[in-house]
Amino acid sequence: MPKVMITGANRGIGRAMLDLYVARGWDCIATSRQDMPAQENVTWVNLDVRDPNSHQTIEGPLDLLICNAGVYLDKGATIGNGFSASDWSETMAANVTGVYLTIEAQLDAVRQSKAGKIAIISSQMASSTNAPGGSYIYRASKAAALNLGRNLSSDLKSEGIAVGIYHPGWVQTDMGGGEADIDVATASNGLIARFEELSIETTGCFETWDGRAHPY
Numbered sequence: 001m002p003k004v005m006i007t008g009a010n011r012g013i014g015r016a017m018l019d020l021y022v023a024r025g026w027d028c029i030a031t032s033r034q035d036m037p038a039q040e041n042v043t044w045v046n047l048d049v050r051d052p053n054s055h056q057t058i059e060g061p062l063d064l065l066i067c068n069a070g071v072y073l074d075k076g077a078t079i080g081n082g083f084s085a086s087d088w089s090e091t092m093a094a095n096v097t098g099v100y101l102t103i104e105a106q107l108d109a110v111r112q113s114k115a116g117k118i119a120i121i122s123s124q125m126a127s128s129t130n131a132p133g134g135s136y137i138y139r140a141s142k143a144a145a146l147n148l149g150r151n152l153s154s155d156l157k158s159e160g161i162a163v164g165i166y167h168p169g170w171v172q173t174d175m176g177g178g179e180a181d182i183d184v185a186t187a188s189n190g191l192i193a194r195f196e197e198l199s200i201e202t203t204g205c206f207e208t209w210d211g212r213a214h215p216y
Contacts, residue, residue, distance in 0.1 A: 001025065001026065001027045002026050002027065002063040002064070003026065003027040003028075003029065003060075003061065003062050003063050003064075003113075004021050004026050004027070004028055004029070004062075004063060004064040004065075004066065005028075005029040005030075005031070005058060005062055005064070005065050005066065005106060005109075006018050006021075006028070006029070006030050006031070006066045006068055007031045007047065007049055007066065007067055007068050007069035007098075007102055008031065008032070008049075008068045008069030008070065009030035009031060009032060009068065010030070010032035010033075010034065010036055012184065013068060013121070013168055013184060013187055013188055013191070014030075014066075014068040014069070016184040016185060016187070016188035017066065017068070017188045017191060017192060018030050018042065020188055020189065020192055021192075022039070022040070022041050022042060025041070026041070027041060027043075028041055028042045028043070029042075029043050029045060029058055029062075030042050030043070030044050030045070031044070031045045031046070031047035031049075031069065032044060032045075032046065032047070033046065033047070033048050034046075045058075047069075049069045049094060049097075049098030049099070049101060049102055050090075050093040050094050050097065050098050050101075052101055055101050055102065055104075055105035056105070057105050057106060057108060057109060058106060058109050059109065060108065060109030060110070060111070060112030060113065061109060061110075061112035061113035061114075061116070062106055062109035062110045062112070062113055062116060063113045063115070063116060063117065064116070064117050064118075064119065064195060065102070065103065065106050065109075065110055065116075065117070065118045065119070066119045066121070066195070067098075067099045067102050067103065067118070067119065067120045067121060067145075068121045069094065069098060069102075070094055070095045070098075070121065070141075071090065071091055071094045071095065072091075072135075072138045073087040073090060073091050073137065073138070074087055074091070074135055074136065074137040074138055075135065075138070077134075077135070077136075077137075078134075083136055083137060087137055088137050091137045091138065091141045092137075092140075092141050092144070094141075095138075095141035095142060095144070095145055096141050096144040096145055096148065099120055099145050099148060099149075100148060103118060103152065110161055111159060111161070115160065115162075115200075116160075116161050116162075117161065117162045117163070117164070117195065117198050118149075118152070118156075118161065118162070118163045118164070119163075119164050119165075119166060119191075119194075119195050119198070120145055120146075120148070120149040120163070120164070120165045120166070121166055121168055121191075122142045122145045122146045122149070122165045122166060122167060122206070123138075123139075123142040123167055123168070124167040124208070124214060125138060125139045125142050125143075126139065126142035126143040126145065126146040126165075126167075126206075127143075127214060127215050127216060128143065128216060129215040129216060130215060145165070146165050146206060146216070149163050149164070149165040149204070149206075150163075150165065150204050150206075153203040153204035154204065156203075157200060157203055160200055161200075161203075162198050162199055162200050162202065162203040163203050163204060164194065164195065164198040164202070164203070164204075164205050164207065165204075165205065165206045165207075166191055166194055166206075166207055166208070166209065167206075167207070167208045167209065167214050168187045168190075168191055168209050169182045169186070169187045169190070169208065169209040169210070182209075186209075187209050190208075190209035190210050190211070191209050193211070194207055194209065194211060197211070
């Protein structure tokens, strides 16, 4: 039975992906900062990705690690009215440091898989080519996560571990809002299809949920 670990799996896209993997019969490790009710084929782990002491290595092999947990604290902020130092610090801790700490903690488990993969949920807002302004903290954090994934893909390629970075779409979640383009089911199904396609030949890719290459 293949095994997947999903951070931030208690709601939104993370929860939708978890439900899909459960339906497919995968052994699922799901993380949340709060206690979650027991669920068949799911091991819930309390994890604050920002806290190094919160990370515990799971038993491998781990076939797919999905770094999904993140925050968007500066939505709607403007220069002079937002972008506080505390929002910068907390966002980077969750969206960048948290991704790295998660991968570092679970890398040995991924190595035990015959073809382990790592998926980082970034955003189109990571792009330096497409830069319409605003949301400076979130954009910077997702750009850093993209850069992290690209460099990890280089370092882990020789070990046969593929790393992909993904834009999930503008999704109708608490973070995305009700006016977003696509629903959670569309995003999660698309992302899972991308993870299936990810290989050592495509490692380092930055793709949209529907399979298009995204400009860096």
